[in-house]
Amino acid sequence: xxxxxxVVTLKVNGVERTAEVEPRLLLVHFLRDVLGLTGTHxxxxxxxxxxxxxxxxGRGVKSCTVLAVQADGHEVTTVEGLARDGExxxxxxxxxxxxxxQCGFCTPGAMMTAVELLRQNPNPTDEEIxxxxxxxxxxxxxxxxxxxxxxxxxxxxxx
Amino acid sequence: MASVFGTAIKRREDPRLITGNxxxxxxxxxxxxxxxAILRSPHAHARIRGINVEKAKRHPGVVAVFTGRDVAGxxxxxxxxxxxxxxxxxxxxxxxxxxxxxxxxxxxxxMVVAESRYVARDALELIEVDYEVLPAVVDPEKAMEKGAPxxxxxxxxxxxxxxxxxxxPASAFQDAExxxxxxxxQQRLIPNAMEPRSAVAQYNAGSxxxxxxxxxxxxxIHRFLLSNILGIPEHKLRIVAVDVGGGFGSKIPCYADEAxxxxxxxxxxxxxxxxxxxxxxxxxxxxxxxxxxxxxxxGKRDGTMLGLRIRMVANMGAYLSTAAPGVPTILFGLxxxxxxxxxxxxxxxxxxxxxxxPTDAYRGAGxxxxxxxxxxxxxxxxxxxxxxxxxxxxxxxxxxxxxxYTTALGLQYDSGNYHGALQKxxxxxxxEEFRKEQERLRxxxxxxxxxxxTYVEICGLGPSQIxxxxxxxxxLWESAAxxxxxxxxxxxxxxxxxxxxxxxxxxxxxxxxxxxxxxEDVEVVHGDxxxxxxxxxxxxxxxxxxxxxxxxxxxxxxxEKARKIAAHMLEVSEEDVEFADGKFQVKGVxxxxxxxxxxxxxxxxxxxxxxxxxxxLEAQAFYDPVNFCYPFGAHACVVEVDVExxxxxxxxxxxxxDCGPVINPMIVEGQVHGGIVQGMGQALWEGAVYDEQGQLVxxxxxxxxxxxxxxxxxxxxxxxVTPAPHNPLxxxxxxxxxxxxxxxxxxxxxxxALAPFGVADLEMPLTPEKIWKITHGRDA
Numbered sequence: 001x002x003x004x005x006x007v008v009t010l011k012v013n014g015v016e017r018t019a020e021v022e023p024r025l026l027l028v029h030f031l032r033d034v035l036g037l038t039g040t041h042x043x044x045x046x047x048x049x050x051x052x053x054x055x056x057x058g059r060g061v062k063s064c065t066v067l068a069v070q071a072d073g074h075e076v077t078t079v080e081g082l083a084r085d086g087e088x089x090x091x092x093x094x095x096x097x098x099x100x101x102q103c104g105f106c107t108p109g110a111m112m113t114a115v116e117l118l119r120q121n122p123n124p125t126d127e128e129i130x131x132x133x134x135x136x137x138x139x140x141x142x143x144x145x146x147x148x149x150x151x152x153x154x155x156x157x158x159x
Numbered sequence: 160m161a162s163v164f165g166t167a168i169k170r171r172e173d174p175r176l177i178t179g180n181x182x183x184x185x186x187x188x189x190x191x192x193x194x195x196a197i198l199r200s201p202h203a204h205a206r207i208r209g210i211n212v213e214k215a216k217r218h219p220g221v222v223a224v225f226t227g228r229d230v231a232g233x234x235x236x237x238x239x240x241x242x243x244x245x246x247x248x249x250x251x252x253x254x255x256x257x258x259x260x261x262x263x264x265x266x267x268x269x270m271v272v273a274e275s276r277y278v279a280r281d282a283l284e285l286i287e288v289d290y291e292v293l294p295a296v297v298d299p300e301k302a303m304e305k306g307a308p309x310x311x312x313x314x315x316x317x318x319x320x321x322x323x324x325x326x327x328p329a330s331a332f333q334d335a336e337x338x339x340x341x342x343x344x345q346q347r348l349i350p351n352a353m354e355p356r357s358a359v360a361q362y363n364a365g366s367x368x369x370x371x372x373x374x375x376x377x378x379x380i381h382r383f384l385l386s387n388i389l390g391i392p393e394h395k396l397r398i399v400a401v402d403v404g405g406g407f408g409s410k411i412p413c414y415a416d417e418a419x420x421x422x423x424x425x426x427x428x429x430x431x432x433x434x435x436x437x438x439x440x441x442x443x444x445x446x447x448x449x450x451x452x453x454x455x456x457x458g459k460r461d462g463t464m465l466g467l468r469i470r471m472v473a474n475m476g477a478y479l480s481t482a483a484p485g486v487p488t489i490l491f492g493l494x495x496x497x498x499x500x501x502x503x504x505x506x507x508x509x510x511x512x513x514x515x516x517p518t519d520a521y522r523g524a525g526x527x528x529x530x531x532x533x534x535x536x537x538x539x540x541x542x543x544x545x546x547x548x549x550x551x552x553x554x555x556x557x558x559x560x561x562x563x564y565t566t567a568l569g570l571q572y573d574s575g576n577y578h579g580a581l582q583k584x585x586x587x588x589x590x591e592e593f594r595k596e597q598e599r600l601r602x603x604x605x606x607x608x609x610x611x612x613t614y615v616e617i618c619g620l621g622p623s624q625i626x627x628x629x630x631x632x633x634x635l636w637e638s639a640a641x642x643x644x645x646x647x648x649x650x651x652x653x654x655x656x657x658x659x660x661x662x663x664x665x666x667x668x669x670x671x672x673x674x675x676x677x678x679e680d681v682e683v684v685h686g687d688x689x690x691x692x693x694x695x696x697x698x699x700x701x702x703x704x705x706x707x708x709x710x711x712x713x714x715x716x717x718x719e720k721a722r723k724i725a726a727h728m729l730e731v732s733e734e735d736v737e738f739a740d741g742k743f744q745v746k747g748v749x750x751x752x753x754x755x756x757x758x759x760x761x762x763x764x765x766x767x768x769x770x771x772x773x774x775x776l777e778a779q780a781f782y783d784p785v786n787f788c789y790p791f792g793a794h795a796c797v798v799e800v801d802v803e804x805x806x807x808x809x810x811x812x813x814x815x816x817d818c819g820p821v822i823n824p825m826i827v828e829g830q831v832h833g834g835i836v837q838g839m840g841q842a843l844w845e846g847a848v849y850d851e852q853g854q855l856v857x858x859x860x861x862x863x864x865x866x867x868x869x870x871x872x873x874x875x876x877x878x879x880v881t882p883a884p885h886n887p888l889x890x891x892x893x894x895x896x897x898x899x900x901x902x903x904x905x906x907x908x909x910x911x912a913l914a915p916f917g918v919a920d921l922e923m924p925l926t927p928e929k930i931w932k933i934t935h936g937r938d939a
Contacts, residue, residue: 022277029276038186039179041404043353044437048860051353079179092177096169099829103659104176105183105354105404126873133868137860139353139405140659142832142897143868 008072012037013081021068028052030068031078039079039108043137050136053109053116054078060116062109062135079108082115090156091115091149100149102140110136114150122158124150164672167825171683172663181402184357184372185434192359193222195420195433196279198269198286199442200261203295203514203853204308207259207268207288214285215271220278223427224286225270225419227258234418235388237478240380241485243630246320248510251311253478255388255415261290262310262477263514264853265442267415272423272431295514295853299474300451302513310477310512319475319510322488325568328457328503331466335457339539344922345528347449347474347847348840349441349863350521354404356444357434358417360424367395369425373417375400375686376410377696378656380633382688384413384481389421401686403658407837408520409445410658411698412481416443441858446847447521449474450487450528456536457503462546462554466503467567469495469532475510476517482631482698483519484510489629490525490617490699493568497533498577498615498791499555504567514853520698522837523898526616534612534903535920538910542919548907549590552581552613563884572615572789573883576817580879581613584793584815587875593797601915606802607810608912612794612904618700618892619788619883635701636783638693639709641670641717643776645763647756649674649681654694655706656686660894661826662702668822669707669888673714674755675741692779700790700892703822708886709782715887716778721758727769728753728761788883788891792816794835794900796908802916805931807843807909809872814900817879818893827893831876834897840866841898842905846924864924 009018012035019034031037031054042064043051052064055077063076082089091111094100101107110133117124117132124132129150130143138146175181212224236252256267269286273279294308301307302317309315332338352374359372369391375381378398386393403410416433424431435443450473457466473487492506541551556577557564564572588609597607620626623634638654651670655662667681684690694706718738725743726733729751737746744752761767765774797811814831821827844864848857857863882889902923909925910918916933931937 024277032186033188033276036188037179038183038188039181041183041354042185042436043355044860046437046859046861048865049353049437079177083178088177095177096173099170099825101173101176102661102829102833103352103354103405104172104181104402105352107176108179111177127869130868130871136868137353137865138868139351139407139837139865140833141829142834142836142874143866143871144832144874145829147868147873 006069008068010071011075013077023067023069025068026064027066027068027071028063031063037078037080041105041108043106048137049106050113051106051109053112055112055115060113079111082111090153093156094149094152098145098148098152100141100146106136106138110138110146114153117150118154118157123154162672163668163678164822165820167823168664168668168678170661170664171667172661183354183402183404184359184374187359187372189361189430192430192432193272193274193427194276194279195270195272195423195431196283197267197416198283199439200257200264200266200268202261202290202292203264204293205261205290206293207257207261208291209289210269211287212269215282218282218285220274221271221282222274223272223423225256225423227254227256230255230419230422231258234422237388237413237415238384239479239484240384240481240632241483241630242632243320243322243484243488246322248320248484249314250479251313255418263516264855265516266477270419270423272427297513297515297849297851297853299472299511299513302511303472303509310514314512317512319479319512320484322492322508323506324492325505328466328468328505331503332457335465336460337458337543339456339536339543341454341536341539341920343452343454343532343535345448345450345452345531346923348447348521348845349847350407350409350447351865352405352407352409355435355437355440356410356414356416358420359430359432360421361430362425364428368397369395369421370397370399371417371421372399374403374410376403376406376656376658376698378686378688379654379694380696381413385418385421388418397689399687400656406658407522408447408524408698412445412519437860438858442516442855445480445519446476446516447518448528449518452528452532454532454536456540458540460544462544462551464499464501464555467496467501469506471508473508473510474513474515474518476513476515478517480517480519483517485631486520486525491529493570494526494617495529495533496566496568497530498557498613499533500557502567506568515849523895526895526899527838527902530612530614530899531903534907538907539919548611549585552611553578556581556613570617571786573786573885574881575615575789575791576879576881577613577791580791580815580817581793583877583879584795584813587813587877588795606800606912608798608908610796610904610907610911612900612907614900615789615791616896616899617787617789618895619704619784620699620701621787622785623783633695635695636781637695637706637709638691638781639706639713640692640779641710641713641777643717643759645760647676647680647759650684651681651710652684652691653706653710654691655702656694656696657702658697660697660702660830661823665703665822665826666707666710669710670714673711673718676755700894704788704883704886704890704892705782705784707890708784708888709780711887712782713778713780716780717776720772720776721755721762723769723772724762725753725758728758784886786885790816790818790891790893790896792896792900794904796904798908798912800909800912800930802934805927805934807925807930809839811872811875813875814897815877815879816893816896817881818891819882819889820880821878822890828876830893831897832874834895835874835901836866836871838898838901839905842902842923842925844924
């Protein structure tokens, strides 16, 4: 089980990061344990809960299902990179404004999923939002306020 | 300034949580930290003939391997903290790691400590355990049968305890015109907080201080128990649980894993982290429910309920978890009569050992089961006597003028207007119109149904004297400290340890309202035993009624002292000073006033204080409630059943709840939403399944159906307001009401929809397969 380490370089939240990693290292553990970006969470081991969702080259992916070496040379955005210049992203505003979180553990992944959802469909209906949250498991909110949060963000992003 | 009490202000905790700055246990990174992984039994019941850890120890990166024999004597058995009296309770020792036998799939066998998460996991595979597999038993009724395998040799009949309450209702059954009897199965549920359990321990050999960051709903209970388990005195043991990613009861217990991590940190002289994965969470974190309930309801043909007899067999799993024995007994057994005037009642509970993961509190804990049984029995009774389900409820609900009301099981319900809540829900649902629509659609072959749940629950745990009387090995009061800084800002320290309930906001509102200051001026500190004197945590919907009340009492002590100082400053007697909107004023003379901040500053300067008044402004309260709280309400669910596919679609969900005055309507609504979804989860999708060998076949999110966003309509919520008469805020808990109320409302709705098929009851979860078999005339 000895493994040869390999060097990866990723642009994470706009900053180039280089590290030597085992080929089997998951992207989520690279973010959390190597880079110390602990906002991205691990909620399951079967790629169902979505707590680890990040953007890879602008597309939503579950970072528990991507190896750090697969992300080599790519851009990653985590929850820490959502706000720009001290201004919250509309999805962050929405979650705060509409009480879209309780314990907050699934929230970073839920927000990144919502960003991806709104990229694909900037003006979703309630039903489309609920369908779009298929890859998110939240045990606290009952989802209702997450739907409201996504709608709020959609309106803000459409201006 | 407008009052902040009753205002939907945005949550104070959110800015850190939405920016990735939360402080969950697994986020803790310490220099030189090691990682632990725990080898878990693959067998439900086996004798350990031998363990060989040599290969694992030699594996590069492995620092240490511990077995049951290595830790015995260093880590005391994990105790049970709830011992119901007069129940002949048996508490076989629960070793932190198995020594001779494993008793459920997931039982800890060995711990590896290594330089990285991955290496620790790798090394688990190198440990060789020689098991002699023994027969297992997973069903609680089968476990009670003669000849069943004994989970613990010293408890040959597997009965962990036998508990009773109430008096024999035989006379009610003699007088009855109708007796309805039914057997209910409460399936086992997996709490599945989204944050897996985790612990990080750091030991300072020089000072003897141990710090444990842990996913806990009650850090002081963890300190209390871990202190005994580890032999580290409380003043040298610090427990930290600031951000906790949900608990739902599963983070109340003290687990062996947390003690093992602490031991490893001490023995190895380096910090150690352990975090379970989801599969471990399914296997080794406490489960909920899993009971068989036999109910008998005696009544008259005019709809009057006369008596209730309940016998429960509760599956406790392989060991008695921290609070587990309290769930089927006190939290279920004392409230089986629900909101109804039932003059005679009796409950009998058998707690039974099986070769399964230990059960413990899961959101609602006992009260969902009690509510389910009485609400289903009410519908069965209505069906038997041919009366409308709403009319039966109206006839038996305790009338508002009879509060406080002492039930046949000895509880004193504090306050209520049950008919009022039902009336409001009836109006929201448009009940008459629904029945007409239901008839109309049935002629088209479409089946809609409406189900009711008029519930009452017992929460705000609780008066410590009663806690002692019912066998809880602790108090249930709560502490609060209010520290007013010289500049007028306030830090509040609470022993209630929230994990998603929003108390950093709600509690700030309570104090800001009392002092007439902006809510931004109040900071709420929780989840750290070094900063908070003592506390009993968040569960049993107790944080606001008990912890919030403690805060109100402490804040009032501040105001009492501040008033003395203000009177002195205004050169009048105390009686002539009134306090409103953050200002002390001479009665009737608005021009003569001093602000709260001004008085605070003077208290700290102490240049000119009245005689006998000490400098500073800080108060502490240890609030012990005189009664529990009894929130209530009426929930209604409307479903449509597709009789071709067996699919159930929830069309509407109406919730009218009464938790007394609402401090933050947005947070309360959020608690109701989340509760409803968990209650509906039990009714429709969730259920843990063991095979006969004791393998958990629903051991991941692929096999265990968690509620998803698309399963639900938008919820309709409303409130009535009936204050609790015995606490300073008048508030009752709201964290569990949705889960308590929703399950029977949904099942009653589906049974109502399928009435034309002769359906009287359905066993949860109501999967499409079960429904399809019924609508297609197959045996369910």
